[in-house]
Amino acid sequence: MRAGAALAPRAEVLPDEVTAVRGARWVATGAVLVGVLNYGYALALTRLLDVGAYAVFAAGQGLVVCAAAVAVVTVPWMLAQALARARSEAERAEAVRFAIVTGLAGGLVAGLVVGAVAARFAGAGTTAAVAVATFLIYVTRVSSGWLQGTERLRTLGLLTTTEAVLKLAVGLFFVAVLGLGPTGALAAFAVAVLPYAFFRPRRFHGGRPRAWLSTTADRTLWRRAVGVASLQGVVAVMAAVDVILVAVLPTDRASAASYQAAVMLGRVPLFLAGAVSVAFLPALSRRRAGTPLAGDALRMYLTVAVPLTAVAATVPQAVLDRVFPAGYAQVGTLLALTAVTGLALGAFALLVTFCQAVNDYACLSTLLTGLALYVTGLAAGWSAAGVLGMAVGGMCGTVTALLLLAVRHAHRHGFGAPGEHPGGRPMAFLVLAGLLAGVLALLRPLPVAWLCAAVGVACGALWWFFGHRSEPGRGVPAGEGRAADPAPGRPPVPVPPARSGPPADEARxxxxxxxxxxxxxxxxxxxxxxxxxxxxxxxxxxxxxxxxxxxxxLAATRAEVAAATGLFRRNLTESTTRLRAAGIPAVLIKANLSGDYVYGNFDLVVPTGSWRQAQRALAGWYVRRESYWLERSTKVLLDPASGPAAHLHTAVSWFGIPVVPTDRLFARARPAVPPNGHGADGEGSAAWLVPCPADRLRIWLAHALFQNLTLDLSELLALRELLGPAVLAEARREAAREGWAGGGGRALAVAVDAMGRLDRGEPVPLPVPLPVGTSLRVGAEHSGHLLGRGRVRTAAREASLRVPLVVAKRVRRREP
Structure with missing residues (x-):
């Protein structure tokens, strides 16, 4: 069959369902790392603080977590939902302004309330630390909502991990070195949120200017914010009320600390549910109720949460005795109950997100009923059997609340169409989960055997969640591609139909x-x-x-590429003509004018000192301006109404680290000749310059070394044209002058070796990865060169970014 329609290109932008699944993996990765770091932090504090001080810390942490849970979903989720549904720049700008104002006001109110509660069980210093941390969490969550709403979920996952690392390091320093006790441990929460300040929402242009306080008059945003706060406030209270009650009720400190430690271990599913909710909320918000995507999210959660709950509920006492000090003897008994509570609470939180996504705020009455049953269970259990009874009552109350909400949700919205599941069917998965729990329970008297089985179960669940190559809609019959199920009044998101038959062999x-x-x-x-x-x-x-x-x-692909190349040449000509009219020359880098251009942007370097003037010269050409926080002083993205955007650089640099000096680049650049032979003024030269061959060669290699850590086939094709002896010799001299000749030589050797293998028809992985040693060496080599030139801050910046860059690129390379 030679049907050209069958080979029509898919949209380059992945459907938001796939984005949600992959985003959930990134956010969940951050959540798992955060959980591990938080548990490590809590375990370290059990040894650094006495039982009484730890109980104060745990209660204060419960207050902060409770307030943060409201902050995490009220301000950012409202903003994310508004950005996902917005149809204009003015609507997005209004949502950002509203989020900032309400974040400040909500943080002030929440800080005062939390401080008043903390004063019941803590001193003035600890109370102040809890109040300030709460306020800063509210304020910085605006950045979280911005990342969530624009679906930059990988960045959000990395940022949450950074927050946990800072909290661990700063908290241990405050407690172990400065001896600040629970006050220092809680003050670390305030310090840890500071990285969010680097991800402030960018400004949206559009609509008439409005005063900041006038945003509070927007009734739609108020209704959404109040609705989200109401729903998620109930979830936050359910997640924290037992920890706070056990700290204020009359009981011995050892029992209270045991309960709090068991709750922390049992709440892992709640973190996973939060990750899935964060990733799926933007996509769910664009759909009507009952979307199959909700079922995908719920199955994704249960796939990993149920096995991990089975592991937590069956931990042998001998293992816990090795982890916790002697004052935590009741943890083993309580953990079996709190693990089930955590599983039910995570599912409860996920169902609340489904309701929030479709503006079903009427479920609040069901939530309040469930909360009342939960608190009643806690109180009755406490009266009957103290801390142990509270754990039993909390478990029963949470399961009952979940059943109430699940019945309502199934009746109103359903849970989506059946999808692919471990074992093929949901019931098979439940049976498998029951068998796993039974096996782990039988192995409890044998700690070593249990530990081996538990590691296997946990790794299997995590592999399925993070590594299994499954996306929403798998299992849909060929020719019946699932529509994106838009919300009423919104255009559908196109999803290509599923293709029948096995995938083509990768080697072939x-x-x-x-x-x-x-x-x-x-x-x-x-x-x-x-x-x-x-x-x-x-x-x-x-x-x-x-x-x-x-x-x-491939006629459709030819037309697609031709259209993209035409838009690139049009935007390049328009932008550089404006710059030349303002007396600003520009060098086009990383582009081949004689071939195709399918990137979403192009790169222009302007002379030193002309960067801001160049932005003003292009003010009427672009409609949106963006910058990345690591490069905000060296690069700006200017987005026109259509076609690729212009990346405007102060130098050939990556992550704010210059590699090729701007002055030498311009001194050696040459006038470009456009493909049609006519420039912007009708003559033979274009309005932009291009680097000389030796500079072009080094820029391609530097792009691979300092940014991508790979060489794709288009770059190998560009390099193949530049491998003359004179060009190579000149490029080596310039790279030595710039301080990266060793790394550049190794990258060139990798490229030449790959070209030789391609010429011989031998298999080559594409894109070609650069060796880790080469990537690390060039960072050390170039940062040492910068240090020798007295550029201490730039050298430190490069040295600190090199290892995270290598790790992030290797992880991204393994993505499905």
Whole structure:
């Protein structure tokens, strides 16, 4: 079959369902790391603080967590939902202003309330630490909502992890070194949120200017904020009320501390539910009630939460005795109960998110009923059997509240269409989970055997959650691709139909791509093989070359690439013509004017001191301005109404670290000749400059070394044209002058070796990864060069960013 329609290109932007699943993995990764760090923090404090001081810390932490739980969902989730549904820049600007104002006001009120409660069991210093931490958490959650609403979930996951690392390091320093006790341990919460200040929402342009306080008159945003606060406030109270009650009720400190430690271990599912909710909320907010995506989210949560709950509920006492000091003898008995409570509470929180996503705030009455039953269970259990009875009553109350909400939700909205699940069916998964729990319970008398089984169960659950290559909608019959299920009044999000048949072999797809693109020898290919080659070509920015090798079968791709290239040339000409009219030259880097251009932006370097003037010169050309916090003083993204954006640089730099000096770049640059031979003024030269060959060679290598840590096929094609002896010699001299000749030489050797293997038809992974040693070496080499030139801050910046960059790129490379 040679149906050209079957080979029509998919949209480059992934459907938001897939974005939600992958985002949930990133946010959950952060949540798991945060949980591990928090538990490590709590365990360390059990040894650094006496039982009484630890009980004060745990109660204060419960207050902060309770207030933070409201802050985390009230301000940011309201903002995320507004950004997901907004149809104009004015609506987005209004939502951001409202979030900032309400964040400040809510933080002030919450800080005062939390401080008043903390004064009941803590001194003045500890009370002040709790109040200030609460206020700062509210204020900084605006940045969290901005990242969530724009679906920058990987950044959000990394940021939450950074917060936990800071809290651990600062808290242990305050307690162990400065001896500040529970006050220092709680003050670390305030310090840990400071990185959020680097991710402030950017300004939206559009609509008439309004005073900041006038945002409080927006009734729609108020209704949404009050509704979200009401729903999530109930969840927050349910998550923290037992920890606070056990601290203020008359009981011995050892029992209270045991209960609090058991609750912390049992609340892992709640963290996972929060991660899934954060990732899925923007996509769910664009859909009507009862969307199948809600079922995907719930199954994703249960897949990992149920096995982890089974592990937590069956921990042998011998293992707990090794972890906790002697004053925590009741943890083992309580943990079996609090683990079930945590599982039910996580599912309860996820159902509340489903209601919030479709503005079903009428479920508040059901939530309040569930909360009343939960508190009643806690009180009755306390009266009957103290701390142990409270754990039993809390478990019964949470399960009852979950059942009430689940019945209501099933009646009103349903849980979505059946999807793929471990074991193939939900019932099979439940049976499997029951068997796992039974096996772990039987192994409790054998701590070593239990530990091996528990590690296997936990790793299996986490592998399925983080590593299994499944996306929403798998299992849908071919030809019945699931629609994005839009909310009423909103346009649908197109999702391509599922294709039948097995995927093309990766090795065959690579061989087909290399023969057609690199060697210029397109061979016969089935539709499945050509689709596989097209997918690899898109990852390597050479889909246009492949399409021209198969012009009839990839006609749609040819048209797509031609349109993208035309928009690039138009935007490049328009922007550089404006700059030249303002007397500002610009050098175009990382672009081949004679070929295709399918990137979403292009890079222009302007002379030293002309960066802000260049932005003013382009003020009428772009409609949105963005900057990344690590590069806010060296690079800005200017987005026009259509087509690729212009990246305006002060230098050839990455993450604010200059590599190629701007003055030498301009001194050696040459006037560009546009592809049609006519510049902006009708003459033969264009309005922009291009680097000389030696600079072009170094910029491609530097881009791989300092940014991507890989070389894709389009970059190898560009490098192949620059490997003349004179160009290589000049490039080596300039790289030595710039302080990265060693790393540049190694990267060039990797590129040349890959080219030779491609010429011989040998298999090569595409894009070609640079060795970790090379990536680390160039960072050390270049930062040492900068340090020797007296640029201490820039050298420290590069040295501190190199290892995280290498780790992040390697993790991204393993993404499905």
């Amino acid at each position: 797809a690579l061989r087909l791509l290399v023969d057609a693109v690199w060697r210029g020898r397109p061979g016969p290919a089935t539709d499945a093989e050509l689709l596989g080659a097209l997918a690899v070509a898109r990852r390597n920015q050479v889909e246009g070359v492949l399409a021209r090798a198969y012009p009839e079968r």
